[in-house]
Amino acid sequence: MTKPSTPLPDPAAEHESVLSAIAALLAPLARLAVAKGLPAARVEAAVRLAFVRAAQEALTQAGLPSSRLVSRISTTTGINRREVTRLTGQRDAPLPAGGSVASEVFTRWVADRSLRKRGGGYKPLPRSGQAPSFEALSRAVTQDVHPRSVLEELGRLGLVTLSEDGETVQLAVEDFVPRGDARRMLAFLAENLGDHLNGSVDNLLGTRRQFDQAVFADELSEQSLPQVQRFVGQQWKRLLDEAVPLLERCIEEDRAAGRVQDRRVRIGLYGYDTRMEPVPQQDAPVQPSGRSNNRKTAAVQAPRRKRRE
Structure with a gap:
């Protein structure tokens, strides 16, 4: 007896699912573009360029000769050959890196438990001198940038303050968010969400297993959110406290060996809240007590696809 064959996947249905996911991902980006006055034509041009580069990378990795790239990219993406030729020769002016010497010094300061006060908060540091000082902290991160330049950048970003005599440095915030620097904030957006999205795509394509999980809940009140936000902030501090020393130790061990x-690795944590979408009445039966049946609290694990051998 022959076993029943496994139905072949329906490409049209899969394409619709992919398109639906892409549309959901584009919605917040469209909101950003509209808010910043960026016209759709500029975004469409960026999308075409991204398609060409993705196809170029995939075909090159597959061993396609460079002489056939333009034709195959055109076939794969549906973009005409003349446009493909133009786009393959185009170079973008990159955004400034979100990570910088200033962010590394800030992260080292926040993660170093010896630089914290016993009752909470962070110790002010002498501007110069032997450790513990800002100069020593900065030089522990890099010898290539003068501590004065690092201090000026942190001050420009509103992350540290100086005492009246200019001899003591104090953290002004506990999280590295470069407020007032729109270009760097956009760089963080691109880097953080870009890596997260690449990890999710790796999981879907079976390219490389990446950690990607989340917890979601609904039927919360506005009054309960501060408690949740405090919890997320506490978890971030714990993650930072443990991750930075581990990563630095791994780097040193690799170098020594x-x-x-x-x-490279990026480890993140995020929390997001918004108003629930209205639920159709027929989908949300109400109990006599007035409580609905559609309350959800669940953990979501990234989809996993087996790699083809």
């Missing part, structure tokens, strides 16, 4: 150090 002479290993090839060509990998």
